Amino acid sequence: MSFSLERYLNVRSAYGASWSPAGDRLAFLLDTTGVPQVWTVDDPGAWPAQHTTFEERVTFVDYSPTREELVFGMDEGGNERAQLHLLDVDGGEIENLTQHPDAKHRWGGWASDGERFAFASNRRDEAVFDLYVQDRDARGEDAELIAEGDGWLSLAGWSPEDDRLLVHEARSSFDHELHLCDVESGDLRQVTDHDDDIRYSSPEWAPDGEGIYLATDEDVDTRSLCYLDLASGEIETFWDGGDWEVDGVVVDEDSDLVVASRNVDGETDLAVGRLAGRTEIDPLPVPDLPGPIAGGVDVAPDGDRFSITATGRSHNANVWVVDVGDGSAAAAADASAAGFGESEAGDAPVERWTAAPTAGIPRETFRDPDLIHYETFDGREIPALFTLPDGAADATADPTDGDGLPVIVDVHGGPESQRRPSFSAVQQYFLARGYALFEPNVRGSTGYGREYTHLDDVENRMDSVADLAAAHDWLAERPAIDPDRIVVKGGSYGGFMVLAAMTEYPDLWAAGVDVVGIANFVTFLENTGDWRRELREAEYGSLEDDRELLERISPINSIDEIEAPLFVAHGANDPRVPLGEAEQVADAAREQGVPVELLVFDDEGHGFSKLENRIESTERIAAFLDEHV
Numbered sequence: 154m155s156f157s158l159e160r161y162l163n164v165r166s167a168y169g170a171s172w173s174p175a176g177d178r179l180a181f182l183l184d185t186t187g188v189p190q191v192w193t194v195d196d197p198g199a200w201p202a203q204h205t206t207f208e209e210r211v212t213f214v215d216y217s218p219t220r221e222e223l224v225f226g227m228d229e230g231g232n233e234r235a236q237l238h239l240l241d242v243d244g245g246e247i248e249n250l251t252q253h254p255d256a257k258h259r260w261g262g263w264a265s266d267g268e269r270f271a272f273a274s275n276r277r278d279e280a281v282f283d284l285y286v287q288d289r290d291a292r293g294e295d296a297e298l299i300a301e302g303d304g305w306l307s308l309a310g311w312s313p314e315d316d317r318l319l320v321h322e323a324r325s326s327f328d329h330e331l332h333l334c335d336v337e338s339g340d341l342r343q344v345t346d347h348d349d350d351i352r353y354s355s356p357e358w359a360p361d362g363e364g365i366y367l368a369t370d371e372d373v374d375t376r377s378l379c380y381l382d383l384a385s386g387e388i389e390t391f392w393d394g395g396d397w398e399v400d401g402v403v404v405d406e407d408s409d410l411v412v413a414s415r416n417v418d419g420e421t422d423l424a425v426g427r428l429a430g431r432t433e434i435d436p437l438p439v440p441d442l443p444g445p446i447a448g449g450v451d452v453a454p455d456g457d458r459f460s461i462t463a464t465g466r467s468h469n470a471n472v473w474v475v476d477v478g479d480g481s482a483a484a485a486a487d488a489s490a491a492g493f494g495e496s497e498a499g500d501a502p503v504e505r506w507t508a509a510p511t512a513g514i515p516r517e518t519f520r521d522p523d524l525i526h527y528e529t530f531d532g533r534e535i536p537a538l539f540t541l542p543d544g545a546a547d548a549t550a551d552p553t554d555g556d557g558l559p560v561i562v563d564v565h566g567g568p569e570s571q572r573r574p575s576f577s578a579v580q581q582y583f584l585a586r587g588y589a590l591f592e593p594n595v596r597g598s599t600g601y602g603r604e605y606t607h608l609d610d611v612e613n614r615m616d617s618v619a620d621l622a623a624a625h626d627w628l629a630e631r632p633a634i635d636p637d638r639i640v641v642k643g644g645s646y647g648g649f650m651v652l653a654a655m656t657e658y659p660d661l662w663a664a665g666v667d668v669v670g671i672a673n674f675v676t677f678l679e680n681t682g683d684w685r686r687e688l689r690e691a692e693y694g695s696l697e698d699d700r701e702l703l704e705r706i707s708p709i710n711s712i713d714e715i716e717a718p719l720f721v722a723h724g725a726n727d728p729r730v731p732l733g734e735a736e737q738v739a740d741a742a743r744e745q746g747v748p749v750e751l752l753v754f755d756d757e758g759h760g761f762s763k764l765e766n767r768i769e770s771t772e773r774i775a776a777f778l779d780e781h782v
Contacts, residue, residue, distance in 0.1 A: 158775070160512045161582040162767055166470035167192075167507035169449055170460040171216040171223065173242075174267075176453045179460060179506055180204075180214045180223050180242070181472050187764025191225050191240060197474065197504045204240055205247070210762045213260060217289075219267030224250070226260060230726040231758020233257060237272060239289065252293035257282075261308025264315045271318055272296075273306050280686070282306040284318065284334055299339040305688060311336075313362045313406050321356060325691030326569040327603060329353040331365065333383070344383055350603070352376060360406040364431060368399040368413075374602040378402055378413050380432045391432040392424065392494050398600055401448060404428070408456020410477065415494065416600045418524060418536065419573040420445035424494035425477060425501065436493045438500035440475045444468035446575045460506070466540070466574045467519035472507040518543065520584045522574055522592070529596075529623035531616075536601070537593040537624065538574060542584045545633060557635030559663070559782050560589040560628055562621065566645030568609060568692065571600040579771055586775065588640075591628060595620035595650075611694040614706050618653045625661045637663060638782050642774075644668035645730060645759065652708035652715075652738060659716040664781045666720045666774055669730050669759050672738040673710075674703040680731040712741040718748040718781040722770050724757030750777055 166189075170181040173193075182189040183201065188210040194201040205211060205225070212226040212235055221242040226235040234257050237250040251258050253276050261271035261284075268289055273282040281303055287296035302322075309319040312333075320332040320341065328350040333342045344365070345353055354376060356367040364383055368376040371388060378392035378399045392399060394415055402413040409428040414421050423442075426434035444465020452459045457478025464470040522538035529535050545558060561583060565572040572592040580590055594600065595617045597609030609617040621641065629636035641662050643651045648670010655665045671677045678686055678696050694702050704710060719742050723735035732753065739751040752773055754766045761767050 155585060156514050158582055158771055159768055160514055161578040162764060163512035164469050164514065164578045165509040167472050167509040168462040168470045169213060170472040171214050171451050172453045172460065173216050173221065174219055174454060176455050179472065180216050181507060182211055182214060183509060188762050193242065194506055197506045198508055204242065215260060217267040218263050218265055224270060230756045231724050231762060232726045233728050233758060250292060259307050261318065262310045264311050271308050273308055286336060299336060300334050300341055309356045310358060312358055313360060319356055319358060323688065325688055327352055331356055344386065355401045357402055357404040358406060360409055366402050366404050368402060370603050374604055389432050403450045403452065405452035405456055410452050410456055412450045412459055414448065419571060419600060421447045423447060426493045434493045437477045440501040440503040442473060442503065446573055464575045466521045466576060467516060469509055469511060469576045471505055471509050473503050473505050476502045519581050527624060527627040529620045535593055535595060535620050537591060538572060540584060540590040541633060542587050542589060558587065558589045558633055559638035559640065560591055560634050562591045562624055562639060562641045564643035564647040564650040566647045568597040568646045569599050569606060571598050589634060591624060593620065593624045610692065611699060612702060618650060618657050621650060621654045622658045622661060640664045640778060640782055642666035643670065646671060655717060656708045656711040656714040659714045662717045664718045664778060668722045669724060669727055671730055672734045673707045675700060675707060677730060677734060680733065681729055709737050709741060712738060713745050715742055715745060715747050720750045720774055720777045722752040724759060724761065725753055725755045726758040729759045
């Protein structure tokens with residue numbers, strides 16, 4: 154049984170849900186038209202209503218707490234300069250709230266009365282983000298600048314009394330600070346203080362406004378769930394992540410409901426409960442959701458339900474609603490006995506509210522990966538997801554007959570990111586075409602603690618590339634794999650990894666696919682958006698202090714080492730990795746006589762969001778690999 158690429162890319166995703174003020178309707182994003190748009194649904198499995206029909210992607214949706222209206226974000230051509238829009242859900246009217254198309258706008262949430270909202274924007278200076286408050290009836294220049302920033306600021310919500318805003322500052326991916334902003338005066342007060350790199354993630358106001366719940370790795374390697382007392386500045390841990398990262402927490406100020414998650418080797422481990430004190434939680438039963446990945450929690454106004462998006466490699470994303478107030482007494486007792494974060498999944502009632510279709514492709518044809526670990530050059534074990542196509546032997550077993558399979562080594566971007574087993578139509582398409590798939594989380598990936606993530610910083614950059622060479626060697630020893638047909642593919646920073654692997658270890662790869670990848674760290678840092686440069690220099694090295702290193706590790710300067718065919722794809726509006734990166738590497742590789750194909754989309758940015766472009770790019774990549782691999 155085979156299906157066309159267009160069928161696979163018409164498998165839809167529903168996610169990012171937000172409750173209406175009455176709790177009888179969910180707004181969410183659904184990509185039925187090819188790009189995510191705003192939809193609502195009134196009952197589980199009911200026919201949804203579409204509210205936007207733009208050609209551009211909608212990036213988030215957030216319902217007003219008091220009216221049948223919502224705010225959504227949308228950029229243009231993938232340029233990431235999101236504008237905020239107000240949608241009248243019943244009347245259908247849509248208005249641009251921000252009206253500054255050259256600036257980025259980062260949503261900061263509604264005030265509790267629904268009369269005002271907050272956001273961060275780089276209107277004044279492209280390199281920094283200031284804080285704004287705007288009346289729901291105001292437009293454009295009517296927004297009030299309440300505090301000027303001097304870095305990468307974002308907002309984490311209004312205080313329970315609506316008199317303060319919680320401000321998150323990212324000096325680098327692993328160096329955060331938290332501040333409070335007085336809405337009336339604009340005064341900023343820093344509430345965290347540290348010398349080392351520490352993350353303060355997913356901050357949430359305590360219901361009494363006297364503290365902050367957050368995930369932090371202060372004094373530990375992996376993040377734990379903690380409470381920050383605003384009066385004393387002391388931080389108390391009450392859910393230790395252990396060897397794994399606590400990566401999110403939601404606290405509902407009206408009902409005291411707490412939903413937290415831990416990343417356990419790439420899969421989501423949920424914990425649910427109600428506050429019984431500032432650092433005490435009465436555990437509640439945990440839902441059994443389809444697929445190993447879940448997130449995007451929004452608590453309903455009744456405080457007994459929450460929406461959540463669940464996905465897996467064989468489950469496209471859908472929105473589910475968990476009813477923690479409707480469980481059995483026995484289930485609640487079992488959860489309480491087990492403790493917060495320790496109860497078994499399956500006892501909390503859960504119901505699917507959206508029905509994102511699979512384009513008629515049976516779910517049972519989607520392939521799930523095996524989690525494996527392979528040894529790299531220094532003896533370290535590298536985690537990876539390994540998937541064989543249908544009909545092949547188990548991923549860790551020898552094949553019973555036939556030739557070895559081609560395999561795509563698919564490298565994630567970031568580098569502070571992690572490949573997790575969520576749904577990917579493109580991956581399922583290549584598996585159906587007979588390619589195996591190998592997804593390593595090389596050193597520098599997140600999800601395994603601070604030490605592991607810092608192993609590739611600055612002068613250690615190429616150690617992560619050596620992890621790819623070790624992945625090749627592990628695959629070459631699998632009888633199921635043809636060692637002469639191993640492809641390396643990646644996007645963004647993963648594109649750099651592709652080019653670095655092909656220049657550092659040119660004899661290992663049958664072909665490479667570089668999507669919106671970095672070829673030259675010097676020109677990348679010189680040309681990337683001002684708002685990103687400082688954050689990226691913290692990871693890669695600075696132009697002022699590390700230029701020689703940046704030039705040495707840039708693949709463009711050793712492109713004459715490439716021996717394998719190369720496919721390069723890019724978006725002309727990319728604000729992170731300028732188009733010139735793709736053009737540089739394609740031109741230089743061609744001069745070496747390497748077969749090169751360059752694909753540029755004029756209406757895309759850092760990645761491809763439009764359906765017709767995703768179809769074309771994937772078809773071209775598939776044809777390229779079929780020809781050369």
